[in-house]
Amino acid sequence: MARTPRLRKVVAPPGFKGYKPYGHSPVDLDDVELLYEEYEALKLADYDFLDHQSASKLMGVSRATFARIYESARRKIAQALVEIRDIKTVYGNAWMDKTWFLCKRCKARFSMPETIVNHKCALCSSTNIEPITSDNKIG
Protein backbone atom coordinates (compact mmCIF):
# COMPACT_ATOMS: atom_id res chain seq x y z
CA MET A 1 0.00 0.00 0.00
CA ALA A 2 1.28 3.52 -0.84
CA ARG A 3 2.56 5.57 2.11
CA THR A 4 0.15 8.07 3.68
CA PRO A 5 0.20 11.30 1.70
CA ARG A 6 1.44 14.52 3.25
CA LEU A 7 -1.40 16.76 4.48
CA ARG A 8 -2.29 19.64 2.12
CA LYS A 9 -3.11 23.10 3.39
CA VAL A 10 -6.56 24.31 2.31
CA VAL A 11 -7.44 27.92 3.10
CA ALA A 12 -11.18 27.33 3.09
CA PRO A 13 -13.34 24.37 2.11
CA PRO A 14 -15.74 24.80 -0.81
CA GLY A 15 -18.89 26.70 0.12
CA PHE A 16 -21.10 23.88 -1.07
CA LYS A 17 -21.57 20.19 -0.38
CA GLY A 18 -22.05 19.24 -3.99
CA TYR A 19 -23.28 20.06 -7.48
CA LYS A 20 -26.21 18.48 -9.26
CA PRO A 21 -26.96 18.73 -12.97
CA TYR A 22 -30.55 19.48 -14.02
CA GLY A 23 -32.55 19.11 -17.18
CA HIS A 24 -31.18 15.67 -18.05
CA SER A 25 -32.55 12.19 -18.47
CA PRO A 26 -31.92 9.97 -15.43
CA VAL A 27 -28.42 8.56 -15.19
CA ASP A 28 -27.64 5.74 -12.81
CA LEU A 29 -24.00 6.49 -12.09
CA ASP A 30 -22.14 7.21 -8.86
CA ASP A 31 -21.23 10.74 -7.74
CA VAL A 32 -17.82 12.14 -8.50
CA GLU A 33 -16.03 12.79 -5.22
CA LEU A 34 -14.03 16.01 -5.36
CA LEU A 35 -11.46 16.27 -2.57
CA TYR A 36 -11.08 19.53 -0.65
CA GLU A 37 -7.50 19.89 -1.85
CA GLU A 38 -8.62 19.36 -5.47
CA TYR A 39 -11.14 22.16 -5.09
CA GLU A 40 -8.41 24.33 -3.59
CA ALA A 41 -6.03 23.53 -6.45
CA LEU A 42 -8.67 24.49 -9.01
CA LYS A 43 -9.43 27.70 -7.12
CA LEU A 44 -5.77 28.75 -6.89
CA ALA A 45 -4.94 27.98 -10.53
CA ASP A 46 -8.16 28.80 -12.41
CA TYR A 47 -9.78 31.42 -10.20
CA ASP A 48 -6.92 33.22 -8.45
CA PHE A 49 -4.65 32.64 -11.50
CA LEU A 50 -1.60 31.69 -9.47
CA ASP A 51 1.26 29.84 -11.14
CA HIS A 52 1.94 26.27 -9.99
CA GLN A 53 4.99 27.33 -7.99
CA SER A 54 3.15 29.89 -5.81
CA ALA A 55 0.07 27.70 -5.46
CA SER A 56 2.11 24.67 -4.34
CA LYS A 57 3.84 26.83 -1.69
CA LEU A 58 0.46 27.98 -0.37
CA MET A 59 -0.72 24.39 -0.08
CA GLY A 60 2.53 23.16 1.45
CA VAL A 61 3.26 20.61 -1.27
CA SER A 62 5.81 20.28 -4.07
CA ARG A 63 5.13 21.83 -7.46
CA ALA A 64 4.83 18.36 -8.97
CA THR A 65 2.30 17.30 -6.35
CA PHE A 66 0.29 20.44 -6.98
CA ALA A 67 0.22 19.70 -10.68
CA ARG A 68 -1.04 16.19 -9.97
CA ILE A 69 -3.81 17.39 -7.64
CA TYR A 70 -4.84 20.08 -10.14
CA GLU A 71 -4.92 17.59 -13.00
CA SER A 72 -7.02 15.23 -10.91
CA ALA A 73 -9.46 18.08 -10.14
CA ARG A 74 -9.90 18.95 -13.82
CA ARG A 75 -10.36 15.34 -14.90
CA LYS A 76 -12.97 14.72 -12.21
CA ILE A 77 -14.94 17.81 -13.18
CA ALA A 78 -14.73 16.94 -16.87
CA GLN A 79 -15.97 13.46 -16.08
CA ALA A 80 -18.83 14.82 -13.99
CA LEU A 81 -19.92 17.14 -16.77
CA VAL A 82 -19.61 14.67 -19.64
CA GLU A 83 -21.13 11.72 -17.83
CA ILE A 84 -23.77 13.89 -16.13
CA ARG A 85 -22.83 12.83 -12.62
CA ASP A 86 -23.36 14.71 -9.36
CA ILE A 87 -20.27 16.21 -7.74
CA LYS A 88 -19.81 15.65 -4.04
CA THR A 89 -17.13 17.45 -1.94
CA VAL A 90 -15.21 15.15 0.32
CA TYR A 91 -12.50 15.81 2.92
CA GLY A 92 -9.42 14.11 1.44
CA ASN A 93 -5.92 14.80 2.82
CA ALA A 94 -6.46 18.39 3.83
CA TRP A 95 -5.95 20.50 6.87
CA MET A 96 -7.06 24.06 7.59
CA ASP A 97 -5.94 26.61 10.15
CA LYS A 98 -8.90 25.70 12.32
CA THR A 99 -8.12 21.99 12.10
CA TRP A 100 -7.29 20.25 15.33
CA PHE A 101 -5.21 17.09 15.35
CA LEU A 102 -5.35 13.89 17.36
CA CYS A 103 -2.18 12.10 18.39
CA LYS A 104 -2.72 8.39 17.90
CA ARG A 105 0.00 7.59 20.40
CA CYS A 106 -0.90 9.69 23.46
CA LYS A 107 -4.48 10.63 22.53
CA ALA A 108 -3.86 14.34 23.08
CA ARG A 109 -5.77 16.77 20.89
CA PHE A 110 -4.19 20.03 19.78
CA SER A 111 -4.46 22.96 17.44
CA MET A 112 -1.89 23.74 14.75
CA PRO A 113 -1.23 27.48 14.50
CA GLU A 114 0.40 28.68 11.27
CA THR A 115 3.66 29.27 13.08
CA ILE A 116 4.20 25.55 13.68
CA VAL A 117 5.98 24.00 10.70
CA ASN A 118 6.62 20.37 11.62
CA HIS A 119 3.54 18.25 12.12
CA LYS A 120 4.24 16.42 15.39
CA CYS A 121 2.18 15.80 18.51
CA ALA A 122 2.30 18.91 20.71
CA LEU A 123 2.63 16.72 23.78
CA CYS A 124 4.70 13.63 22.99
CA SER A 125 6.25 14.71 19.66
CA SER A 126 5.01 11.62 17.85
CA THR A 127 4.50 11.95 14.09
CA ASN A 128 1.55 9.57 14.29
CA ILE A 129 -1.10 12.30 14.14
CA GLU A 130 -4.28 12.74 12.13
CA PRO A 131 -6.57 15.72 11.53
CA ILE A 132 -9.90 15.69 13.33
CA THR A 133 -12.68 16.07 10.81
CA SER A 134 -16.41 15.93 11.35
CA ASP A 135 -16.20 12.26 10.32
CA ASN A 136 -13.91 11.12 13.09
CA LYS A 137 -14.81 13.67 15.77
CA ILE A 138 -15.65 12.04 19.13
CA GLY A 139 -16.55 14.06 22.23
Place this chain on the structure above:
Amino acid sequence: MKTVITSTGNTSESAFDKRFGRAAWFCLYDDALRQVEFYENEYVNAAGGAGTKVAEKMVELGVKKVISGDFGPKAKDLLEKFQVQMVVVQEDATVIQLLDKIRN
Protein backbone atom coordinates in the same frame (compact mmCIF):
# COMPACT_ATOMS: atom_id res chain seq x y z
CA MET B 1 9.84 28.26 24.11
CA LYS B 2 7.36 28.79 26.94
CA THR B 3 4.67 26.22 27.71
CA VAL B 4 1.94 26.51 30.34
CA ILE B 5 0.20 23.56 31.98
CA THR B 6 -2.91 24.38 34.03
CA SER B 7 -2.51 22.88 37.49
CA THR B 8 -4.62 22.16 40.54
CA GLY B 9 -1.73 22.84 42.91
CA ASN B 10 1.65 24.56 43.02
CA THR B 11 3.87 21.48 42.90
CA SER B 12 4.79 19.12 40.05
CA GLU B 13 3.05 16.25 41.81
CA SER B 14 -0.30 18.08 41.59
CA ALA B 15 -2.87 16.78 39.16
CA PHE B 16 -3.14 19.02 36.12
CA ASP B 17 -6.27 21.19 36.09
CA LYS B 18 -8.78 20.36 33.39
CA ARG B 19 -10.08 23.93 33.40
CA PHE B 20 -8.29 26.76 31.68
CA GLY B 21 -9.92 30.05 32.74
CA ARG B 22 -10.60 28.91 36.27
CA ALA B 23 -7.55 26.72 36.79
CA ALA B 24 -6.10 27.11 40.27
CA TRP B 25 -2.45 27.46 39.20
CA PHE B 26 -0.35 27.71 36.07
CA CYS B 27 2.87 25.80 35.64
CA LEU B 28 5.16 27.75 33.32
CA TYR B 29 7.95 25.75 31.68
CA ASP B 30 10.69 27.55 29.75
CA ASP B 31 12.68 25.06 27.71
CA ALA B 32 15.49 27.52 26.96
CA LEU B 33 16.17 28.17 30.66
CA ARG B 34 15.02 24.66 31.66
CA GLN B 35 12.95 26.33 34.38
CA VAL B 36 9.64 25.34 35.96
CA GLU B 37 7.63 27.99 37.82
CA PHE B 38 4.17 28.06 39.35
CA TYR B 39 1.88 31.08 39.23
CA GLU B 40 -1.41 31.44 41.05
CA ASN B 41 -4.38 32.24 38.79
CA GLU B 42 -5.59 35.68 39.82
CA TYR B 43 -8.75 35.31 37.69
CA VAL B 44 -10.01 32.13 39.33
CA ASN B 45 -12.83 34.02 41.08
CA ALA B 46 -13.62 36.46 38.27
CA ALA B 47 -17.35 36.96 37.68
CA GLY B 48 -17.07 36.20 33.99
CA GLY B 49 -14.62 36.14 31.13
CA ALA B 50 -11.91 34.38 33.12
CA GLY B 51 -10.94 32.49 29.97
CA THR B 52 -10.34 35.67 27.99
CA LYS B 53 -8.33 37.25 30.82
CA VAL B 54 -6.15 34.18 31.19
CA ALA B 55 -5.69 33.92 27.43
CA GLU B 56 -4.52 37.54 27.36
CA LYS B 57 -2.12 36.79 30.20
CA MET B 58 -0.66 33.90 28.21
CA VAL B 59 -0.05 36.18 25.24
CA GLU B 60 1.53 38.79 27.54
CA LEU B 61 3.91 36.22 28.97
CA GLY B 62 4.89 35.09 25.48
CA VAL B 63 3.57 31.58 25.99
CA LYS B 64 3.46 29.53 22.78
CA LYS B 65 1.74 26.36 23.99
CA VAL B 66 -0.96 25.74 26.59
CA ILE B 67 -1.91 22.31 27.93
CA SER B 68 -5.27 21.96 29.68
CA GLY B 69 -8.43 19.84 29.75
CA ASP B 70 -10.73 22.15 27.85
CA PHE B 71 -10.87 25.71 26.53
CA GLY B 72 -13.96 27.86 26.48
CA PRO B 73 -15.02 29.38 23.13
CA LYS B 74 -13.79 32.90 23.91
CA ALA B 75 -10.43 31.66 25.16
CA LYS B 76 -10.10 29.42 22.12
CA ASP B 77 -10.77 32.30 19.73
CA LEU B 78 -8.19 34.53 21.40
CA LEU B 79 -5.51 31.86 21.57
CA GLU B 80 -6.11 30.97 17.91
CA LYS B 81 -5.80 34.61 16.95
CA PHE B 82 -2.47 34.93 18.74
CA GLN B 83 -1.12 31.66 17.31
CA VAL B 84 -0.83 29.97 20.71
CA GLN B 85 -0.98 26.20 20.34
CA MET B 86 -3.70 24.56 22.47
CA VAL B 87 -3.39 21.02 23.72
CA VAL B 88 -6.29 19.10 25.27
CA VAL B 89 -5.54 16.11 27.48
CA GLN B 90 -8.55 14.04 28.49
CA GLU B 91 -7.01 11.50 30.87
CA ASP B 92 -5.90 12.36 34.41
CA ALA B 93 -2.22 13.13 34.82
CA THR B 94 0.11 14.97 37.14
CA VAL B 95 1.98 18.07 36.05
CA ILE B 96 5.30 16.19 36.19
CA GLN B 97 3.94 13.44 33.91
CA LEU B 98 3.00 16.03 31.29
CA LEU B 99 6.28 17.89 31.73
CA ASP B 100 8.17 14.67 31.10
CA LYS B 101 6.27 14.13 27.86
CA ILE B 102 7.11 17.55 26.47
CA ARG B 103 10.70 17.37 27.65
CA ASN B 104 10.91 13.88 26.06
